[in-house]
Amino acid sequence: DAGITQSPRHKVTETGTPVTLRCHQTENHRYMYWYRQDPGHGLRLIHYSYGVKDTDKGEVSDGYSVSRSKTEDFLLTLESATSSQTSVYFCAIRFRELSGNTIYFGEGSWLTVV
Amino acid sequence: EDQVTQSPEALRLQEGESSSLNCSYTVSGLRGLFWYRQDPGKGPEFLFTLYSAGEEKEKERLKATLTKKESFLHITAPKPEDSATYLCAVQASNSGGYQKVTFGIGTKLQVIP
Numbered sequence: 360d361a362g363i364t365q366s367p368r369h370k371v372t373e374t375g376t377p378v379t380l381r382c383h384q385t386e387n388h389r390y391m392y393w394y395r396q397d398p399g400h401g402l403r404l405i406h407y408s409y410g411v412k413d414t415d416k417g418e419v420s421d422g423y424s425v426s427r428s429k430t431e432d433f434l435l436t437l438e439s440a441t442s443s444q445t446s447v448y449f450c451a452i453r454f455r456e457l458s459g460n461t462i463y464f465g466e467g468s469w470l471t472v473v
Numbered sequence: 474e475d476q477v478t479q480s481p482e483a484l485r486l487q488e489g490e491s492s493s494l495n496c497s498y499t500v501s502g503l504r505g506l507f508w509y510r511q512d513p514g515k516g517p518e519f520l521f522t523l524y525s526a527g528e529e530k531e532k533e534r535l536k537a538t539l540t541k542k543e544s545f546l547h548i549t550a551p552k553p554e555d556s557a558t559y560l561c562a563v564q565a566s567n568s569g570g571y572q573k574v575t576f577g578i579g580t581k582l583q584v585i586p
Contacts, residue, residue, distance in 0.1 A: 401477065401560070401576030402517070417573075449516050459505050459524055460564075462574060464516035 361463035362386045365450050371471045378437040380468045382450030384430075390453035391433040392417075392462065393425065395446040402449065408433050440472045475500045477577035479561050485583045486551055494546040494580045496561030506544050508537050509560040511579065517560055520546075551584045558582070 362385035372378050382391060393405040394417075404417030406425040414425050422444060424436045437444055450465040476499040486492055498506065505524055509517035521530045523539040530537050534555060536547040546559055558579040565573065 399578065401562075401578050403576075404573065459522060461505075461507065461519055461522050463519055464509075466516045467514075 361452060361454070361465075363450055363452060363463065363465035365448075365465040365468045367468060368466065369469045371473060372440050374441060374472055375439050378440050378470065378472075380435040380448055380450075380470070382433040382435070382465060384433075384452050386452075387430050388452040388454065389430075391427065392451040392453070393423075393433070393435045394449045394451060394464075395419065396449060396467075397446050405435065405448075437470075440470075442472050444470065445472045446470060475563060475565050475573070475575040477561055477563055477575050479559075479577035479580050481580060482578070483581045483583070485585065486548075488552060488584055488586050489550045491547070491549045491551070493548070494559055494582070496544040496546070496577060497542060498544070498561075498563045500563045500565045500575070502566035504564040504566040506539055507560075507562040507564070507574070508535075508544070508546055509562070511558045511560055520559075548582070551582075553584045553586050556582055556584045 364383045366381045390409055392407045394402045396402050403419045405419055405423050406417055408414045408427040426434045448468045451462045454461045478497045480495045505522050507522050508520040511517045521537040526541045528539050534549050538545045558581045560579045562574045562576040
């Protein structure tokens with residue numbers, strides 16, 4: 360258990376509405392990530408954070424913003440949801456180990472935009 | 474551009490029938506290769522990290538190996554509970570500040586009793 364909690368786990372929203380997904384970690388890890396997973400695609404990085412108020416874009420960041428005001432929370436916001444953002448979203452954290460780094464994932468947030 | 478290709482896309486095995494999953498990769502300087510297991514409706518569960526060619530790691534019925542171009546996940550005498558999608562990912566040594574990790578699409582394994 361990597362101590363990651365995502366909320367909500369499931370959400371249905373309408374096109375054009377804002378949506379915020381929350382990722383909460385309990386172990387003060389510096390690096391946090393938001394990925395999306397879609398059929399036919401591997402997990403793709405949306406945004407990441409390397410500390411409080413320190414965030415940057417990943418591969419598929421258009422239409423998404425993030426915020427990290429506390430070490431333990433990393434928020435992903437869809438400013439105006441579109442059907443193409445229907446996906447499952449995973450938060451992840453990076454563990455620093457003796458031999459290198461490993462990324463651990465949360466349980467996912469299933470978002471449907473209708 | 475870093476690439477990860479997993480094969481086969483799907484694999485059906487009888488219980489006890491050993492096999493291997495393949496992960497071929499192209500990366501500029503490998504920093505790490507990761508294997509994950511993902512059950513339906515769940516997040517990826519970390520299995521192994523391999524760092525250099527020749528390295529091997531084992532966990533129960535699973536054994537991961539690494540060469541300069543590919544990795545194999547060997548499954549010995551699988552059981553139905555090993556049914557899942559197995560994901561491979563690579564991290565390049567020059568991936569920048571966010572330590573970019575490139576994922577494959579996965580191999581969906583079904584083990585029949």
